């Protein structure tokens with residue numbers, strides 16, 4: 001069954017190989033693990049493949065679609081939820097596109113809370129102090145989450161779990177979503193409010209909405225000015241939700257008390273790779289990492305055993321449905337909404 005089907009997996013790391021090889025024991029496809037990202041220069045590596053598997057920083061633009069189609073590739077399986085890196089209009093009629101719409105939202109929600117707790121109780125700084133035999137507490141003071149107000153922007157799969165965890169800490173949780181879920185609000189115990197009110201009342205603001213023209217740079221000078229002094233901003237959504245230079249200004253003026261960022265506007269150039277020997281040229285990212293009250297993680301919120309297993313299993317099943325059963329699930333055939 002499907003033994004000769006070649007699947008070219010781009011931008012893969014050793015951990016991808018581990019989880020995809022385990023998932024493939026049920027299918028027996030010929031998996032080719034490739035280190036380079038897919039783009040117009042690397043597309044030829046998909047030669048002889050009938051399927052291509054890609055991640056968030058691979059690019060399937062029109063020239064790549066044409067080359068893949070020309071070389072006989074029939075399906076592109078995204079091993080992620082977002083698909084802003086695929087030209088769906090170019091792909092129409094040439095390539096089928098599938099994705100993994102939801103994989104362990106608890107993984108992202110728990111990482112969000114890890115950022116909040118670390119920034120508040122400064123465990124990221126305490127770790128280095130104690131290793132250096134510095135047992136002083138000066139500068140490490142936090143505040144109780146209990147009784148404070150959190151603002152959740154986007155109450156989808158991830159935002160709802162964050163809301164539930166923060167309610168568990170005894171926080172008052174406010175939320176904004178253009179498609180509210182009153183049932184979830186009642187069951188979890190949070191209140192929907194208009195976005196300006198959320199900005200005005202929240203001690204911690206956490207972003208869990210998609211990147212759209214409307215949400216791009218929603219956190220910028222003008223919206224930061226409306227927030228509480230000392231607000232903590234957490235972003236595990238998408239980097240471009242925040243205008244980073246404005247965030248830095250807010251941090252310098254101490255309007256913003258702390259920022260936890262798992263995503264960054266220009267992350268494609270750096271995240272998932274090791275630049276420790278050569279340093280980085282992005283002065284904005286470099287400045288961010290100098291603040292003691294900023295915690296940047298490199299898009300790792302999804303990175304758990306459970307999520308990687310779910311991603312590999314759903315991707316393999318997506319391919320199996322296409323090649324063996326002709327019943328595609330999780331297919332993306334319409335361009336994303338504006």
Ligand code: NAD
Nearest residue numbers: 153154155156157158159177179208209210236237301302
């Ligand atoms: P989801 O689709 O379940 O929920 C998104 C929610 O945002 C929806 O309820 C939607 O109505 C709401 N929304 C849409 N436009 C909005 C707006 N203008 N303002 C406020 N809310 C708005 O998605 P999810 O699975 O909860 O994921 C949320 C985001 O997390 C995704 O967009 C993705 O970019 C990001 N994500 C990050 C990682 C990571 O590793 N850091 C992993 C997975 C997802």
